Amino acid sequence: MRSFSLLSRSAGAAFLTPAGLLIGAFVIAPFFWVIYVSFxxxxxxxxxxxxxxxxxxxNYFSLFDAASFFTRGEFGFSLILTVQFVLLSALAGQAALGMLLAWMLQSVPKSLKRLTEAVVIAAWILPEVVVAFAWFAFLDYENGTLNMIMDALGLPPGDWLLSFPFWVIVVFNTWRGTAFSMMLFNSAFSSIPPSYFQAADVAGATSWQKFRDIGLPLIRGHVVTDLILITMWTFNVFTPFLLTSGGPSYRTEILPIYTYRVAFRDFEFGKGAAVGVIVMLINLVFALFYLWVTRRRAKGVAA
Amino acid sequence: MRIRSHAFWMALAAATALAAPAAAADLTITCRCVEGGANANLAKWIKESVIPSFAEKKKAEGEEVNVTLTEFAGSDEQLTQQLALDFSTGSGPDISGFDGFLIPSFVEGGLLKPLEELVGEPASSWEGWQHISEGSRALMSYKDQTYGIALGTDVRMIFVRADLLEDAGIDPETWQPTSWAELLDAARKLKEKNPDSFPLQLNAGVPMGEATTMQGYWMALLGTGEQVTDEQGRYIVASQGILDTLNLYKAIYVDEKLGDQRAQMLSDGRNRTFANFRDGKTALLVEGDWFYRSVTAPDSEFAVENRDEVMTWAKMPAKEPGKGLRGQDFVTISGGTGFVVNPNTDEPELAWELLAHLNSKEQLGKYQEYEPRISIRDDVPIPNAPFLSETSKELLPLTTARPNDANYNAVSAEIQRMTEAVVSGELSPEDAMARYRDALIRIVGEENTVSLLQ
Structure with missing residues (x-):
């Protein structure tokens, strides 16, 4: 069958050219430039x-130099820290908390549901700089809100940003990103026909049983999509820089901050580009996995 | 006819544009100076005196010039970062505040041009050079080429809260430590008197940037008789002097908690140390004379109440008498900050004129009214400020300078990391030095390093 087209081939090419040039100049060319500079x-x-x-x-050998790989402030340390950061703040934090909130929202009055959604989304749409500043003020040692609360409860104050910097950015990122997972799971749950749950209610199922046997299996596809997306985002997030600048002593220097420091504070473009290339490869794996999963799902639906 | 008149107007417009480019020339100037913030006097002087008088002067010559000052509110390191990126992409202010020690690395990176090349004759024949000593000109020079003009040089010392010393039973009038042991003893006494205080501040850590290297590391290292490089310009990567210096840091911040460890690691740490001194939590603080001229000056954020009565100074002792650089008993180090001309400026000559005007006898004289300081020009009278004349008389003969080398900036960053590793308790002095050695070999190449340990 002859394929149908609105435009002639040359007209189509003419329309594509401007976008192609822009992408070429600002995406493709820098991409190859970074690879070149990394050598x-x-x-x-x-x-x-x-x-x-x-x-x-x-540059690549120095990044993977076994002697310094695990030293704080080196690539390996940063990579491992980033993996921990993703596991704790994205998977255990955002996804699990988002799932819990979404599930609980299924059985509360509508007004409460609306209110919760509004509050969670508000945390999500605030500009990052504003959020970081608010957290900074919240955690400050001398005048921070958190230490005032600790004091009122008769507990000793904590030097949060210096003593527990990693946990601070984990909690921060969880707080920051839970809204997305919650909303995604929430709408996924809403797409399940209510009669399934009503039938389960008649059979006397507990909330946990309904979640395990009805809710979760039916939204499995959404869960996978959510996990891949938040993993990629968290892997590339730079906002913790606003709270800790990667410090103290590199203890919160996740990969994006490490790359920034090497390239734009130490001005080592070659080494920074090498880190960039590796991060690009890791992201490529995530992206391919994501595409593979979505294609498989699309096929599954079609079949 | 109609076509011809059209062409006539076009030609006239073009001719006007070419003949009178000075309809209104714009110049921008940037420095880390903010009215009501850091280096407030500098900002005020430029805004109230330099810019209006320059505009007036140019107006008298028939040229309209708009000069704008951008008050950069970030740290010195952030300004360096901004300028490096600006200069490399062909943008940035026409004239910028600049720390002389960065000149070699910027020049080697192709980010600055010699005044002679950029401006030419007006710069080489400037009347001011006759009033600026060779040494002072060298502050903003590299390989016999000049890139800017320094406002002046500085010296470093221990600033002392006399009232706190008195409380701890030390006579501030006569207190002058002659060794690190005596310095630590005084700090211990102060700590004993007030256990919640952090009596001694010797800068360390990455966030303070060059202030860590200059005011902290160098001031200690010179007291061991060493410098960062040896006589042949090779970087010393392992030595007893480095270990002694790191052990001094360890004693102050880790073993005895004589200093505010947190302030060395937080991003606003340097301001915290200023606040500690102002609030009487720190009694001994090693800083440059900038601390007196600007930071603690009356009406500034960290102004010390009754400064003339409660604040004095002492010389930084060598580790032991006679063990300092060149066998000295006391040590200090100098640098210089000033202004450079952006190599990408559209108006190099006009920018130079502004720089020359800023450094004219008249304007530098005016500066003394905002902030008394030993001027770089010998025809500007020395201000009537006993602190400045005493410190420069005592310390200038003892001083030394940082290596004028393109790698120094990167080495300095490694020094900051090394001190941070020690004061945070992450690494022992030996391990920190080993990491420093590896990093330096990577930066300058093994042939440009030397180990003084067997």
Whole structure:
């Protein structure tokens, strides 16, 4: 069958050209430029700024140098920290809490449901800088709200940003991103015909049984999508920088912050580009997995 | 006819545009100076004196010039970051405040041009050079080329809260430690008197940037007789001096808690140390004379009440008498900040004129009214400020400078990391030094490093 088209081939190409040029100039070209720079020792300051040398895989080798791999402030430490950050704040935090909230919202009065949704979404749509500042004020050692509460309860004050910096960014990111998972699960639950639950009620099922045997299996596809998306976002999130600047002593230096420091504070473009390439590869794996899952689901639906 | 008149108007418009480019020239100037904030006097002086008088001067010459000051409110390191990125992309202010120690790395990176090349004759024949000593000109020079003009040089010392010393039973009039042990002893006495206080502040950590390297690390290291490089310019990556310095940090921040460990690690740490001094929590603070001229000056955020009575200073002692650099008993180090011309400026000559005007005898004289300081020009009278004349008389003969080397900036960042690893308790001095050694070999190459340990 002849394929139907609105435009001639050349007209289509003409319409595509401007977008193609823009993408070429701002996405494709930098992409290859970053790969190229990652094989040089280019810096912004000093001698290697003007005359960078081709160093082959030296930048990559130095990132994976076994002697310093796990040292704080090095690539390996950052990578492991990022994995912990994703597991705790995205998977255990955002997804689990979002699921709990979404499930509980199924059985509360409508007004309470609306109110909860509004509050959670408000936390989600606030500008990041404002949120970070609010958290900074909340956690401050001398005048922070949290320590005032601790004091009122007769508990010793905590030096949160210095003593527990990693847990601070985990809680922060959980708080920040739960809204998305909650909303996604909430609408997924709403798409389940109410008669399923009513039948379960008649049979005397508990909430947990209904969740385990009806709710969760029916929204499994949504859960997978949600997990992949929040994993990718959390893996690339930069906002914790606003709270801790990656410190103290690199203890909260997740990969995006590490990349930023190497490239734009130490001005080591070559090494920074190498980190960028590795992060790009990791993201590619996530993206391919995501595409694979969605394709499989699409096929499943069609079948 | 009609076509011809059209062409006539076009030509006239073009001619006007070419003949009178100075309809209104715009210049921008940036410095880390904010009215009511850091370096407030500098901002006020530029806004109230330099800019209006320059505009007036140009107006008299028949040129309209608009100068705007951008008051950069971030830290010194953030300004460096901003300028490096601006200069590399062809943007940025026409003239910018600049720390002289960054000149080599910027020049090697192709981010600054010599005044001679950028401006040419007007810069080389400037009348001011006759009144600026070779040494002062060198503050903003690299490899015999000048890139800007420094406002002045500085010296470093221990600032002392006399009232707190008195409370702890130490006579501030005569107190002058002659060794690190005596310095620590005084801090211990102060701590004993007031256990919640942090009597001694020696800068450490990454957030304070160059202030850690200059006011902290160098001031201690020089007291061991060493510098960051040896006589041949090789970077010292392992030595007893580095270990002694790191052990001093360890004693202050980890072992005896004589200093405010948190302030070394928080991003606003340096301001916290200023606040500690103001609030009487810190009695001994190692800083440059900027601390007196600007930070604690009356009406500023960290102004010390009754400053003339409660604040004095002492020289930084060597580890032991005679063990300092060149066998000295006391040590200090100097740098210089000033202004450079952006190599991408559209108006290099006009920008230079503004820079020259800013450094004219008349304007630098005016600056003394905002903030007394030893001027870089010998034809500007020394202000009547006993603190400045005493400190420069005592300390300038003892001083030294940082290596004028393109790698120094990157090395300095490693020094900051090394101190942070020690004061946070993460690494022992030996391990921190080993990591420093590895990092330096990566930066400058093994052939440019030397180990003084067997």
């Amino acid at each position: 040089t020792n280019r810096t912004l300051l000093g001698r290697t700024a003007m005359n960078p040398d081709f160093v082959g895989f030296a």
